[in-house]
Amino acid sequence: xxxxxxxxxxxxxxxxxxxxxxxxxxVKALVRNERKIETLPAGVEIILGDPTQxxxxxxxxxxxxxxxxxxxxxxxxxxxxxxxxxxxxxxxxSTKRVVEALASGNGRILLNASAVGYYGAHRGEEEVSExxxxxxxxxxxxxxxxxxxxxTGEKFGLRVCLMRFGVVLxxxxxxxxxxxxxxxxxxxxxxxxxxxxxxxxxxKDVAEAALFLVKRDDLRGPFNFVSPGIVRQKEFAKLxxxxxxxxxxxPVPAFVLHLLFGxxxxxxxxxxxxxxxxxxxxxxxFLFPEALEALREILGKDKTG
Ligand SMILES: NC(=O)c1ccc[n+]([C@@H]2O[C@H](COP(=O)([O-])OP(=O)(O)OC[C@H]3O[C@@H](n4cnc5c(N)ncnc54)[C@H](OP(=O)(O)O)[C@@H]3O)[C@@H](O)[C@H]2O)c1
Numbered sequence: 325x326x327x328x329x330x331x332x333x334x335x336x337x338x339x340x341x342x343x344x345x346x347x348x349x350x351v352k353a354l355v356r357n358e359r360k361i362e363t364l365p366a367g368v369e370i371i372l373g374d375p376t377q378x379x380x381x382x383x384x385x386x387x388x389x390x391x392x393x394x395x396x397x398x399x400x401x402x403x404x405x406x407x408x409x410x411x412x413x414x415x416x417x418s419t420k421r422v423v424e425a426l427a428s429g430n431g432r433i434l435l436n437a438s439a440v441g442y443y444g445a446h447r448g449e450e451e452v453s454e455x456x457x458x459x460x461x462x463x464x465x466x467x468x469x470x471x472x473x474x475x476t477g478e479k480f481g482l483r484v485c486l487m488r489f490g491v492v493l494x495x496x497x498x499x500x501x502x503x504x505x506x507x508x509x510x511x512x513x514x515x516x517x518x519x520x521x522x523x524x525x526x527x528k529d530v531a532e533a534a535l536f537l538v539k540r541d542d543l544r545g546p547f548n549f550v551s552p553g554i555v556r557q558k559e560f561a562k563l564x565x566x567x568x569x570x571x572x573x574x575p576v577p578a579f580v581l582h583l584l585f586g587x588x589x590x591x592x593x594x595x596x597x598x599x600x601x602x603x604x605x606x607x608x609x610f611l612f613p614e615a616l617e618a619l620r621e622i623l624g625k626d627k628t629g
Contacts, residue, residue: 386429445594494527518558
């Protein structure tokens with residue numbers, strides 16, 4: 325079986341590639357910047373091209389039964405009006421081009437990235453599952469449009485699964501690599517009040533659950549990629565301090581984040597109590613259901629982050 329991956333040169337992609345290679349798949353990764361090739365696991369076939377533009381890469385992608393699309397301009401930046409357009413454009417265009425490629429060939433399954441940001445950044449104590457309605461802030465609107473684009477694949481007979489990621493934790497990238505420097509100096513702590521929910525998932529569970537969805541022909545639609553062991557931000561900061569053997573009680577005031585990041589700060593000062601209802605109902609067993617175990621596994625191997 326052949327897997328095509330777009331957006332695989334970021335933080336999550338190499339973990340997904342590694343897991344599918346281990347499972348015996350032929351994996352083709354689309355790369356727009358040749359310098360990124362060395363960051364990918366050995367054994368993956370490289371295709372050069374830009375996922376947001378049509379091109380010869382689509383013919384190669386069309387030989388694959390399954391595509392995973394993780395493409396998107398990074399959201400951890402200042403959201404100028406131009407950058408907001410780029411956040412949306414890269415997601416919609418890449419999804420459209422990947423659907424086109426799969427539909428023109430052997431494609432059967434599309435796994436597309438999305439985020440629990442779909443529900444909106446501020447839902448307080450409300451518990452949300454895949455049936456909950458979308459929010460109305462910028463990221464919620466991006467996710468809604470992004471998912472709608474992916475679902476156009478159904479018209480071409482594709483089985484489409486939408487991976488609504490929480491905060492993905494792993495070594496050498498993602499949110500944790502941004503938090504670690506402060507925590508290592510004992511300067512870490514809760515963000516704002518710390519009462520907001522922190523929907524996290526270990527990157528190994530992302531890769532494992534992606535493979536699980538591919539193998540289950542009866543599953544389609546949205547899936548919350550979040551661990552069942554959700555904690556509040558304050559508790560997460562405490563567990564991270566514990567895993568590092570450092571104190572973690574210095575709060576980061578929300579207004580400082582707003583000064584630094586503008587509108588994007590809402591992503592980290594907010595939080596949503598998302599549950600992985602559909603993955604659990606389908607029988608998926610999380611490798612890392614508890615935050616402390618996940619953090620110990622991640623930090624135990626590479627305490628430099
Ligand atoms: N990590 C998380 O906690 C998290 C949470 C929720 C949702 N997500 C979503 O899941 C997806 C993967 O996450 P990630 O953490 O692996 O993201 P990432 O590290 O930022 O990687 C993003 C990928 O998109 C590509 N890309 C970025 N800008 C592009 C552009 N202008 N044109 C074409 N390709 C572009 C990158 O290619 P280059 O390597 O060439 O730059 C890379 O392959 C993203 O869409 C992200 O929004 C992630």
